[in-house]
Amino acid sequence: MANATLKKIAQVLEISVSTVSRALKDHPDISAGTKQKVMELAETLEYEPNAVAVNLRSKSTKVFGVMIPSITNNFYDSFVNAVEEEVKKAGYSLMILQSGDDPVTEIDNLKIYRQNRVSGVFVCLSKETTKIDAFDKMKDAEIPVVFFDKVPDDNAYDRVCLADKDAAEMAAEALLQKQKKNILAIFGNTQLSITKRRLEAFKESMKQNTAVNVSYEFAGNSEEADNIAQRYFQLKQMPDAVFCMSDEILVGLMKCVQQLHIKVPSQTGIIALSDGYFPKIYYPEITYVETSGYRLGKLACERMMECLKGKEETTELFVSSRFVEGGSL
Amino acid sequence: MANATLKKIAQVLEISVSTVSRALKDHPDISAGTKQKVMELAETLEYEPNAVAVNLRSKSTKVFGVMIPSITNNFYDSFVNAVEEEVKKAGYSLMILQSGDDPVTEIDNLKIYRQNRVSGVFVCLSKETTKIDAFDKMKDAEIPVVFFDKVPDDNAYDRVCLADKDAAEMAAEALLQKQKKNILAIFGNTQLSITKRRLEAFKESMKQNTAVNVSYEFAGNSEEADNIAQRYFQLKQMPDAVFCMSDEILVGLMKCVQQLHIKVPSQTGIIALSDGYFPKIYYPEITYVETSGYRLGKLACERMMECLKGKEETTELFVSSRFVEGGSL
DNA sequence: GTGAAAGCGCTAACAA
């Protein structure tokens, strides 16, 4: 008999609902005998508490929202994976909503989260988002928001980010170390703060050695990266190394490498910033600086949990980077 | 002022809660004047209905569960993407839970879905699941379940699947058409029904031409596929074509192809069953038979919606396959 | 040790 309620159990046993409730929670007030009977009946009736009712009563759902531009993206997947894994331990579930990189959808989604009274929201801003006042409503509703990856500039918000600066620097250092002289550096959409940070740090590191020639290019997707690479590798003076800011760009570059039969690393070296999956599908495996969505997820959870137990100030936290040697540089 | 309730509005306006409720719903009974006042106050108070309360009252949440082995998987992503897109139109949200291919977690997750009174659940069984009686509890709770991809054999359940048989046949036909004589066919985990179906159909098609030599191999992941390919491509009689049952296997094969500098399609042809992303990251692009997670998602939604409005019998539905020409065969 | 009652926020049948 499914959908048993406290009431039903109470009726059968001819005791009150509150006693049943307490018995099921193993409350000290209740006699062993009563507990026994209640537990048993609950068992046979397959009683399962109605979370909706509990939530209404307690004014708190055990659900976190996660908003990402798109779920079909390796990096966000890793993030979500980590978060799901982590919050489950505390009995939470996830409500995942995609913004599709659309600020309007983003705002709609926030509304859904508010109406569902989620306990908190993890947000990666859409590419197009410029105004973030919509998030103030979450404050009013007392729903903590932890931004990740694409975060607002405003210090008034909690943010966890990749150590973009460190990562870009590490990659740049590696290139210099290998004495590369003619580098093609492909970055993503310049609108994104993530691109800006990586670009700036990379450029800064490159200043150390003025004898190095670096060409900066920008690709919005894999295909554009492919096209850019095509152009450069048909020059008589081929790049002797390529830096890829992201997996998307790496994938585009590698298609070009395959097409033009470029030997890696003898003809050209390659280094990327990556979550780690794509570098391993090529031969030789690509040397990369890890920017882990998984670790970012864990960090975001930690921060969220702090927010829940009365946070103090907002913070910006970073996930450290890690150099992973492949055979491509 | 956030967290306004009907009660607050009612108090301010000195009218009853039910009038407020009706006014907000634009109920015909309510006078224009009252509606006006209520609407305005609701606006300024930033009233937003409490979904939890509504759910409790209506005994129906606007949430679907989606259970997949892992979210870090292209195919399931596409599926989830399609489902999210589709159900959003009807005002539903998704609660995604991963089973991690663990039957115990699977059962725990079902419990979470039941307790949260989701409106329905989309389930892809874990690799390890053998007994499915846990799903009967969902029936008792009157929560419709639509299985997808990895589905139970039992006809008593609603299922949407890829047309594995068709897809494998199409690939086999293409190989025969191209006069391939020495084919390496790599399949996945033989425990999975999906593997069985694809394997059986492929073998059946191959029977048409007994002059063709086919080697059947099985790989549980990309690395194993790579190793198998390594072995075959170091034989003096190299395969003149390779069939990959899945993206995972294709990725492994391609790593080997890169390592051994095998020319595609001149030295060996390649054909795969795939969702479509991975075939396009290689050069030449891989010829594949599309097994679309996205379309599967759409179909699953259709079926779910039917279930919600009182279904009749359970069905097994299939997403048709599509041959996509790359340059690899 | 147990029960009665109130209330979380909302809806809807029934009254007025």
Next chain:
DNA sequence: TTGTTAGCGCTTTCAC
């Protein structure tokens, strides 16, 4: 046209 009442399932204070 509006209000009253009851109740969704649960928890918890207060009384006995």
